Amino acid sequence: MNIAVCVKRIPKTAEADIFIEKDGTDIKKDHLIFTLNDWDGYAVREAALLKEKYGGEVTVITVGPEESKEVLTRCLAMGADRALRIEEPTAQDGHLIARILAQAIKNQSFDLILTGVQAEDDNGGQVGVELAQMLGLPHAAIVTHIEMTGDKAKVRRELEGGIDEVIELKLPAVLTIQTGINEPKYVSLAAILEAEDKEIKEVGMEEIGIASGEPVDTKIDQVFFPPVGKTAEILKGNPEEVVTQLTEILKKKKG
Amino acid sequence: MKIDPKDFIQDYHLNLCIQCGTCTGGCPVKFRSPLNMRRLVRETSFTAIPASVFKRPELWACTTCSTCSLRCPAGVKNVELIMGIRNFLANQGEVPSTIRDALENTLLQGNPWGRFRDRRADWAKDLGVKILGEATTETLLYVGCAPSYDPRVQNVSTALVKIFQKADLDFAILGKKESCCGNEIKRMGEQALFKKLSKDNTNLFKKSGIKRIITISPHCFNAFKNEYSDLAIPVQHYTQVIADLIETGKLKMSKTLDIPVTYQDPCFLGKQNLVFDEPRKILTSIPGLEFAEMERSKQRSLCCEGGGGRMWAEGGTEGTRNGEIRIKEAVGLGAKVMATACPFCLLTLEDAAKTSGLTDQIAVKDISELVSETID
Amino acid sequence: MGEIFVLVEHRQGKIRDITLEMLEAGEKLASQQGTSSTAVLLGHHVKTFADELASRVSKILVVEDAQLEHFNSLLYQKVLSSLITKYQPSLTLIGHTAFGMDLAPSLSGEIGSPLVTDCIGLSFEGSRLKAVRSIYGGKINASISLRESKSYIATVRPGVFSPAVPAVPGDKKAGMVMESSSLQGTIDIKKFLEYIEAPLTGEDITQAQIIVSVGQGIGGPEHIPMIEEVAKSLGGVVACSRPVVDRNWLPKERQVGISGKTVKPKVYIAIGISGAFQHVTAMQGSETIIAINKDPRAPIFAVADYGIVDDFQNVIPILKEKTKGMK
Numbered sequence: 027m028n029i030a031v032c033v034k035r036i037p038k039t040a041e042a043d044i045f046i047e048k049d050g051t052d053i054k055k056d057h058l059i060f061t062l063n064d065w066d067g068y069a070v071r072e073a074a075l076l077k078e079k080y081g082g083e084v085t086v087i088t089v090g091p092e093e094s095k096e097v098l099t100r101c102l103a104m105g106a107d108r109a110l111r112i113e114e115p116t117a118q119d120g121h122l123i124a125r126i127l128a129q130a131i132k133n134q135s136f137d138l139i140l141t142g143v144q145a146e147d148d149n150g151g152q153v154g155v156e157l158a159q160m161l162g163l164p165h166a167a168i169v170t171h172i173e174m175t176g177d178k179a180k181v182r183r184e185l186e187g188g189i190d191e192v193i194e195l196k197l198p199a200v201l202t203i204q205t206g207i208n209e210p211k212y213v214s215l216a217a218i219l220e221a222e223d224k225e226i227k228e229v230g231m232e233e234i235g236i237a238s239g240e241p242v243d244t245k246i247d248q249v250f251f252p253p254v255g256k257t258a259e260i261l262k263g264n265p266e267e268v269v270t271q272l273t274e275i276l277k278k279k280k281g
Numbered sequence: 282m283k284i285d286p287k288d289f290i291q292d293y294h295l296n297l298c299i300q301c302g303t304c305t306g307g308c309p310v311k312f313r314s315p316l317n318m319r320r321l322v323r324e325t326s327f328t329a330i331p332a333s334v335f336k337r338p339e340l341w342a343c344t345t346c347s348t349c350s351l352r353c354p355a356g357v358k359n360v361e362l363i364m365g366i367r368n369f370l371a372n373q374g375e376v377p378s379t380i381r382d383a384l385e386n387t388l389l390q391g392n393p394w395g396r397f398r399d400r401r402a403d404w405a406k407d408l409g410v411k412i413l414g415e416a417t418t419e420t421l422l423y424v425g426c427a428p429s430y431d432p433r434v435q436n437v438s439t440a441l442v443k444i445f446q447k448a449d450l451d452f453a454i455l456g457k458k459e460s461c462c463g464n465e466i467k468r469m470g471e472q473a474l475f476k477k478l479s480k481d482n483t484n485l486f487k488k489s490g491i492k493r494i495i496t497i498s499p500h501c502f503n504a505f506k507n508e509y510s511d512l513a514i515p516v517q518h519y520t521q522v523i524a525d526l527i528e529t530g531k532l533k534m535s536k537t538l539d540i541p542v543t544y545q546d547p548c549f550l551g552k553q554n555l556v557f558d559e560p561r562k563i564l565t566s567i568p569g570l571e572f573a574e575m576e577r578s579k580q581r582s583l584c585c586e587g588g589g590g591r592m593w594a595e596g597g598t599e600g601t602r603n604g605e606i607r608i609k610e611a612v613g614l615g616a617k618v619m620a621t622a623c624p625f626c627l628l629t630l631e632d633a634a635k636t637s638g639l640t641d642q643i644a645v646k647d648i649s650e651l652v653s654e655t656i657d
Numbered sequence: 658m659g660e661i662f663v664l665v666e667h668r669q670g671k672i673r674d675i676t677l678e679m680l681e682a683g684e685k686l687a688s689q690q691g692t693s694s695t696a697v698l699l700g701h702h703v704k705t706f707a708d709e710l711a712s713r714v715s716k717i718l719v720v721e722d723a724q725l726e727h728f729n730s731l732l733y734q735k736v737l738s739s740l741i742t743k744y745q746p747s748l749t750l751i752g753h754t755a756f757g758m759d760l761a762p763s764l765s766g767e768i769g770s771p772l773v774t775d776c777i778g779l780s781f782e783g784s785r786l787k788a789v790r791s792i793y794g795g796k797i798n799a800s801i802s803l804r805e806s807k808s809y810i811a812t813v814r815p816g817v818f819s820p821a822v823p824a825v826p827g828d829k830k831a832g833m834v835m836e837s838s839s840l841q842g843t844i845d846i847k848k849f850l851e852y853i854e855a856p857l858t859g860e861d862i863t864q865a866q867i868i869v870s871v872g873q874g875i876g877g878p879e880h881i882p883m884i885e886e887v888a889k890s891l892g893g894v895v896a897c898s899r900p901v902v903d904r905n906w907l908p909k910e911r912q913v914g915i916s917g918k919t920v921k922p923k924v925y926i927a928i929g930i931s932g933a934f935q936h937v938t939a940m941q942g943s944e945t946i947i948a949i950n951k952d953p954r955a956p957i958f959a960v961a962d963y964g965i966v967d968d969f970q971n972v973i974p975i976l977k978e979k980t981k982g983m984k
Binding site for chain 1: 756759761793899900946956958961
């Protein structure tokens with residue numbers, strides 16, 4: 027079966043110091059470490075597992091700058107066969123990304139198209155499902171289990187509170203993949219170095235039929251630090267003193 | 282670079298093996314895991330499908346203490362075989378999940394714990410330490426990952442800074458430019474990543490114009506001294522430096538520490554690199570300190586089980602940890618402090634003192650911490 | 658300006674809380690804009706829902722159809738897009754939930770209305786929709802403006818807006834309008850089959866009064882035994898955030914979060930947990946929340962009562978000693 031996986035290169039912000047750009051429309055990213063979006067990693071692994079089981083080819087696609095190639099290389103090392111980078115538009119949002127991906131994918135025949143549920147940077151959760159609509163394909167979001175049955179896919183969708191929904195879709199279909207669906211496999215540096223020899227196709231937006239300067243639906247006017255509302259009372263002192271205070275609090279509050 | 286296990290016989294001299302069992306006999310995890318070096322050499326040599334021999338959890342129990350290779354009378358490269366097998370497995374992505382995380386973290390953030398790169402020198406920010414690039418020096422104090430990020434081991438880094446400043450020893454650290462030395466990375470099987478770290482670090486050291494490197498961890502010491510082939514800069518472990526400072530009168534230890542102390546020879550400092558005397562010189566120079574030797578000391582020191590990736594995976598080991606055995610031995614000697622010279626020994630032995638319930642009888646301290654207490 | 662639609666989210670016979678939150682938000686927006694809000698209820702045998710909602714909104718559009726009993730995005734989308742075409746609402750609010758995430762983006766694609774997801778704030782500037790979103794793991798907020806449009810779709814983050822309170826009895830009740838589903842035949846390219854509940858194995862953390870919870874900030878599973886000792890000394894249980902379960906450090910039944918369990922213990926200690934909203938929303942009802950995290954800007958400190966900014970390895974070993982025999 028032929029599978030396409032749409033992936034994104036994102037900056038890791040946990041434990042990092044965050045600074046806002048002078049024009050206030052984004053955060054400074056020069057000092058941040060970039061890598062493959064966590065959700066997309068699970069999607070690529072899932073595609074590789076499906077390929078192992080059913081044969082076929084896995085194509086990874088990203089809309090991003092030149093640096094995104096390193097993320098595609100990683101996907102190739104993870105078992106993808108082909109990689110495509112589409113140059114990113116200057117202004118972008120989930121809707122435009124979905125349009126660009128739809129243009130790139132619509133003339134190819136994939137049995138399954140996977141994306142991650144959302145990206146770690148904007149937490150949008152929009153692209154995969156909107157892409158399905160644009161391709162005229164059925165979809166399921168937040169998938170934690172995939173079972174292929176002939177020309178159908180039976181999938182589990184993760185709902186709230188520990189309940190799953192079981193959905194059956196006719197292929198081809200689009201699935202957005204949730205973390206934990208599989209056990210990520212280690213990608214060795216040797217495998218990555220070998221993958222660097224593989225070809226990555228690169229196209230500009232005009233080549234796939236989207237005008238540059240295409241307008242977006244949503245625009246960030248300003249980013250800011252969340253307002254400091256009620257915050258925790260920070261316990262002060264050396265660890266010994268802090269734990270003494272904590273123990274007193276626990277004694278009182280545990281009842 | 283495809284690794285063919287059939288090359289292992291030649292690469293690791295397995296054909297020289299006489300099956301005497303000295304390797305298994307000296308292995309520090311033989312009572313804790315099914316790992317059997319003698320049998321592994323034989324199976325690797327004779328099996329038609331080497332890969333079938335390798336997928337055993339106990340291969341990850343090996344601490345790479347190297348006792349097997351050091352004692353082999355026939356010249357078999359035992360521990361190197363384990364590292365080669367791990368390399369074969371790692372290249373296929375078949376490593377335990379916690380090892381996977383440690384390796385991926387190192388590629389991404391320059392340390393196996395995945396801590397943010399930019400935070401690496403936070404521990405030093407108020408200590409008046411020179412950072413290479415902002416200042417020049419001839420001596421680099423290469424801090425290492427655990428001494429940079431682990432709160433317990435940061436005490437060792439801080440103690441060393443204090444000692445060097447007191448002794449007027451000019452030095453600098455790399456700050457957030459410092460990346461993992463790769464010693465454990467190589468032992469966990471990631472030869473390609475080790476090569477990359479070694480190349481990048483060597484270039485960084487050479488470009489900075491330093492003439493000497495001091496390490497905190499014996500693991501970093503071992504990597505730079507023995508496995509960085511292009512590094513033509515002399516490397517010392519900090520115990521060698523402090524011993525020298527004491528010898529040449531540059532470090533005066535004025536306060537008395539009236540305590541009975543014993544010492545755990547770290548595998549990567551002691552049996553592998555033969556640095557036995559300097560740590561002892563330091564300890565016996567501390568006024569008031571009574572030094573007692575462990576029965577299994579120097580080359581016979583029992584591995585604490587911190588090396589070879591064991592900080593990140595257990596390899597299926599069971600039963601009493603070696604750390605607890607060592608702590609009990611030290612208590613039996615009448616020691617009140619177990620001195621260490623390695624961050625992994627420090628962490629594993631201190632954990633062992635807690636799990637044995639012996640923290641009221643013995644404390645685990647790094648040599649630098651003891652010296653720091655005497656120089657106020 | 659057109660009315661504001663609020664899509665009612667229900668599952669297994671219950672209206673989900675997000676609906677009440679959106680009704681309140683929708684009502685406020687509507688009165689600001691001089692328009693009204695309408696609950697849109699799709700389902701099967703939904704009269705009880707309609708009655709429940711009647712006191713919280715001025716108008717309810719009801720579409721009753723056996724095929725709408727269980728959520729299926731294709732069917733719901735079909736019905737909803739024809740309702741939107743007919744009524745021309747200026748804004749349709751949908752929960753940013755498993756339901757909404759499966760529906761809103763494709764609905765937006767079908768009717769061409771711009772979409773903004775996971776909103777923690779919504780307002781109009783003239784006729785232009787503006788939103789506030791939380792990004793970069795909760796460390797940054799963003800003010801968003803959408804392009805001019807007669808009709809918008811926004812998904813709303815659960816737990817941010819206060820729920821609509823039922824009106825005093827005797828107040829004017831909602832007008833109900835029945836609409837037909839216009840569904841013809843069955844759609845088989847996407848079929849709902851069943852729900853699967855997670856089996857209750859092992860510890861039921863929802864019953865615990867003291868919870869000591871760990872996040873991926875603890876760095877590895879080897880620290881969990883020590884945490885378990887602390888929990889035991891306090892008479893509590895160990896729980897965790899989602900990434901810990903993804904990494905198999907703890908089983909799924911220990912997960913506190915939107916896709917796990919919601920807990921309301923007397924004491925909730927969060928160790929190495931950043932405070933992403935998917936976790937916070939499931940424990941913010943705890944009486945006392947204590948957070949231990951080395952990142953002073955971790956969002957968890959905004960929801961905690963007490964905080965310790967330090968590496969947990971500096972603190973927990975001491976806490977373990979001090980709490981021995983406390984129970």
